[in-house]
Amino acid sequence: MFDRKRTIRTVDFELPRGAVSIEALMAMPREGWEHLRNEINIRRQAEPARPFARCRLCEAGVFIRAQAVDGGHIPFYAHFPESPKSCPWYEGGNLKPDDARAAQYQGHQESALHRRLCQTIEALAKADPRCVSSAIDTYLRPEIHARGRWPDVYLDMGTFGRFALEIQLSKPFAPEVVARHVHYEREGVRLIWIFRELEDPLPQGFHDVITMQRGNAFVFDNDAEAASIEKGTLILKCYLEDGKGGYLKSRLVTLDDLDITTGLSVFLEDRRSERLVKYCKEVRNRWWQAFQQAKTDKPSSPFYSEKFAPAWASVRSYVPELSAWKENYWASHSDRGQAHLASLFAILCSVAHSAEQDKEVLHITRHSGDGALLAMLNSKLSSATFAPYANLIEAFVTTTPLANLLDRPSLRKIQGNARSAHDQVDREHPVWKALARLFPEALDGMVRAEMADLGRLPKWATGPQALPSS
Known part of the structure; x- marks a missing residue:
């Protein structure tokens, strides 16, 4: 530390x-x-x-x-x-990017190898008949902004698009990595960072680039050069993160193989978003499977089925405090904490599935017909059992397309009564933490924000929209 x-x-x-x-x-x-x-x-x-x-x-x-x-x-x-030097946590001066860059290159902005790679890559790209024009280290005048850039290699591939290729031999600086992505996105130019090799260990600046390219590293080595000459177009070697701290076997790819439709990033496969999506679904899917089995095991009281035991263990591994809460819940309510959490899971699933399917879907209570979801929320929050979760349920519903339910007079009144009569669980409560692990897209601020940044929030968690007509 x-x-x-x-x-x-x-x-x-x-x-x-x-x-x-x-x-x-x-x-x-x-x-x-x-x-x-x-x-x-x-x-x-x-x-x-x-x-x-x-x-x-x-x-x-x-x-x-x-x-x-x-x-x-x-x-x-x-x-x-x-930042103010008077802050007790101020850690001392930092080099300005230009000074750091000068120190890194010792006054030399370009090495002989870098120049050769730029020339080789441009020549190979120009062999593609679609290449309208190209340039090396030439000022790219912005269309809508005052400050331009000097991309290592600039390619105009006609109707296929424009590309800026940055050949990186030494570690880039994080602010410059982002600045270039933001600039080129605004200009409608696709930015691709190209390494000569993947060092071990990899400098952090390279990791920053790979993060912006969603877990993809592009390399131009002897193999890529030989393949480019053979095929008559630019070919790069692509390394995809394997999710375990390493990379899958490299693949030779052309510009046509890359996804250039997602704004800041160009990549072969999005290796970051999928892992995040998997994380979100992992524990929730166990609870959903347990719920389906429980309805067969105990049709009249599924939430008390032992089919939930493995699902409980899965979330408890993330929230160890659940064990003590479960004991306290039995002592104070004479009821099983596992069944209580399963009921809350069904309430939130009802909201999420209704938002996802554009129709009212209930997994708890027998309400049906028009307004069933609102009636279910009203009845649950009116009870002493679930009234302490008024804040939690509101926080969840707010993140969904059904957020306008919270404006309904009946629900507003019941929420107010619940808050007046019962202490509310907060974000540090074990149950809130458990439900945040089950529904991180809605209740885990860090995960929700990252998924929004990557454009991967599921439909049910995309925020307020009009309630579908029943």
Whole structure:
């Protein structure tokens, strides 16, 4: 752990992420904190006066620095250079990007190898009959912005599109990585970073590039050069993350093989989003399967079925505090905590499935017909059993297309009564944490924000829309 005076302990991210401690940051998987690192720099480029993340003490903007260690990197927070030096957590001066770049290259902006690679890649790309024009290290005048760029290789491939190829031999700087992506997206130019090789260990700057390319690393080595000459077009070697800290077997790809439809990123396969989607569904699917089995096992009281035992164990591994809560719940309510959580799961599934299917779908209570979902929520929140979850249910419904249910007078009144008569569980309560693991797209601010950034929120969690007519 870093010294307290040299490390920002807590950072307030823009909602819905909220406060993230240094311990929580360092416990994140690499793809999680790398995504945050890029989002900070995207905001820094777009709106420098409105930081995406702020120091808890001085409220100045901060970024995520990567500390190289054996076998990888450790993330920690650092102030931007203009932050107040009086902050107890200020860790000292930082090199300005231009100064850091000058130090890195020792005054030489380009090596002989870099120049040769640029020339070779341009020549191979020009062999493609679709190439209308190309240039090396030529100022690209922006169409809508004052500041231009000098891409290593610029390609105009006619109707196929325009490309900026950055050949990277030494580690890039995180702010510059993001700045280039943001700039080229605005100009309608597809940016592809190309390495000569994947070093081991890989510098953090390369990881930043791979994060922006959604887990794809493009390499132009001797194999790619030979294949390009043979095929008469530019061919790159693509490495895809394997989800275990390494890469799958490389593949030779052309520009035509790449997905160029997703804004900032160009990639062969989106290796980051799929892992996040899988994470979201993993535990919830176990509960859903248990629920289906429980309805057969105990048709009259499915929530008390032992079919939920494996599902309970799966969520308890993420929220260990559930064990103590389960004992306390039995002592205070003479009821099984596992069955109680299963009932809450069914309530939230009813909302999510109704939003997903554009029709009212209920998995708890016998309400039917027009207004069944509203009637179910009213009846549940009117009971002492579920009234303590008025805030939780509101937080969940707010993230769905059915958020306008919360404006219905009957539900507003019942929610008010529930809050007046019962203490509400909060985000630190084991049940809230468990449901956040079951429905992270709605209740886990970090996951929800990242999925929104990647355009992967499911339909049921895409926010307010009109309630479908019944």
